[in-house]
Amino acid sequence: xxxxxxxxxxxxxxxxxxxxxxxxxxxxxxxxxxxxxxxxxxxxxxxxxxxxxxxxxxxxxxxxxxxxxxxxxxxxxxxxxxxxxxxxxxxxxxxxxxxxxxxxxxxxxxxxxxxxxxxxxxxxxxxxxxxxxxxxxx
Amino acid sequence: xxxxxxxxxxxxxxxxxxxxxxxxxxxxxxxxxxxxxxxxxxxxxxxxxxxxxxxxxxxxxxxxxxxxxxxxxxxxxxxxxxxxxxxxxxxxxxxxxxxxxxxxxxxxxxxxxxxxxxxxxxxxxxxxxxxxxxxxxx
DNA sequence: TATTAATTGCAATCTTGTTGCATAAAGTAT
DNA sequence: ATACTTTATGCAACAAGATTGCAATTAATA
Numbered sequence: 340x341x342x343x344x345x346x347x348x349x350x351x352x353x354x355x356x357x358x359x360x361x362x363x364x365x366x367x368x369x370x371x372x373x374x375x376x377x378x379x380x381x382x383x384x385x386x387x388x389x390x391x392x393x394x395x396x397x398x399x400x401x402x403x404x405x406x407x408x409x410x411x412x413x414x415x416x417x418x419x420x421x422x423x424x425x426x427x428x429x430x431x432x433x434x435x436x437x438x439x440x441x442x443x444x445x446x447x448x449x450x451x452x453x454x455x456x457x458x459x460x461x462x463x464x465x466x467x468x469x470x471x472x473x474x475x476x477x
Numbered sequence: 478x479x480x481x482x483x484x485x486x487x488x489x490x491x492x493x494x495x496x497x498x499x500x501x502x503x504x505x506x507x508x509x510x511x512x513x514x515x516x517x518x519x520x521x522x523x524x525x526x527x528x529x530x531x532x533x534x535x536x537x538x539x540x541x542x543x544x545x546x547x548x549x550x551x552x553x554x555x556x557x558x559x560x561x562x563x564x565x566x567x568x569x570x571x572x573x574x575x576x577x578x579x580x581x582x583x584x585x586x587x588x589x590x591x592x593x594x595x596x597x598x599x600x601x602x603x604x605x606x607x608x609x610x611x612x613x614x615x
Numbered sequence: 616t617a618t619t620a621a622t623t624g625c626a627a628t629c630t631t632g633t634t635g636c637a638t639a640a641a642g643t644a645t
Numbered sequence: 646a647t648a649c650t651t652t653a654t655g656c657a658a659c660a661a662g663a664t665t666g667c668a669a670t671t672a673a674t675a
Contacts, residue, residue: 387655410544452590459612468546468604474597525624
């Protein structure tokens with residue numbers, strides 16, 4: 340993915356273009372799996388961890404990435420599907436976590452099945468977390 | 478739920494019977510929603526937080542409770558369904574998190590729908606996290 | 616009741632998440 | 646290109662959560 344393309348993505352989300360954002364964006368685009376802040380800290384020691392923290396936050400708020408629920412302590416983030424624009428943000432995601440290599444992948448192109456919830460409950464978003472063994476580790 | 482019943486649950490899971498475990502177990506049984514460690518710390522200041530931490534761990538390992546994936550920092554735990562015995566442990570859970578009151582409920586009695594995952598991936602467990610407004614807050 | 620094995624409390628550490636503030640850099644208008 | 650305004654960055658500092666080691670205590674068992 341070219342720097343120009345990345346800059347356009349940032350512009351489209353009304354974010355200032357900075358080195359850190361370009362590098363992090365590039366990392367997400369080149370990564371098959373979801374990333375945590377500590378992943379980024381390991382990759383980019385030229386940036387302060389607070390800067391990476393705020394970079395992730397700005398991406399989150401502008402709808403470029405989404406937070407993936409997990410039962411470890413650390414938050415992981417995945418790129419949003421193309422259709423996830425700030426004003427057309429869909430919140431249904433399928434994620435796969437490999438219990439062997441630990442990687443988390445997003446299957447944004449797959450449909451989240453219908454859910455049965457007791458009456459009186461209003462659904463805003465649905466997250467499906469599948470645990471198991473990924474294709475690489477199987 | 479009587480103390481005797483709780484003691485039996487602990488015995489069935491090969492856990493020693495201690496005051497802390499009885500109190501925590503009772504709390505789970507009486508709580509409609511999932512609990513976090515800090516919930517327990519607020520409830521039981523007579524126990525050290527490390528003790529509560531290890532109590533939760535022992536319940537986790539013996540399959541009495543399960544960890545609920547979420548995208549906040551703090552882990553929350555829910556009681557496992559009756560069928561969740563150590564050697565017959567099913568891992569499919571539906572959870573509802575209310576964005577208003579923050580409570581997390583487990584719908585263990587509801588079927589987790591079929592999931593479509595790319596070939597080569599092996600599924601171990603499926604967690605469904607539904608966000609929205611609960612019946613109380615709606 | 617004595618013995619053994621597991622649990623508890625305390626201290627301490629580590630990681631993650633988070634904020635305030637001064638400095639530096641990006642966008643914008645001149 | 647230059648000055649100006651706004652936003653981002655780095656540093657320090659702190660809060661909360663998770664985690665371990667160890668000595669003292671308690672539960673299960675003989």
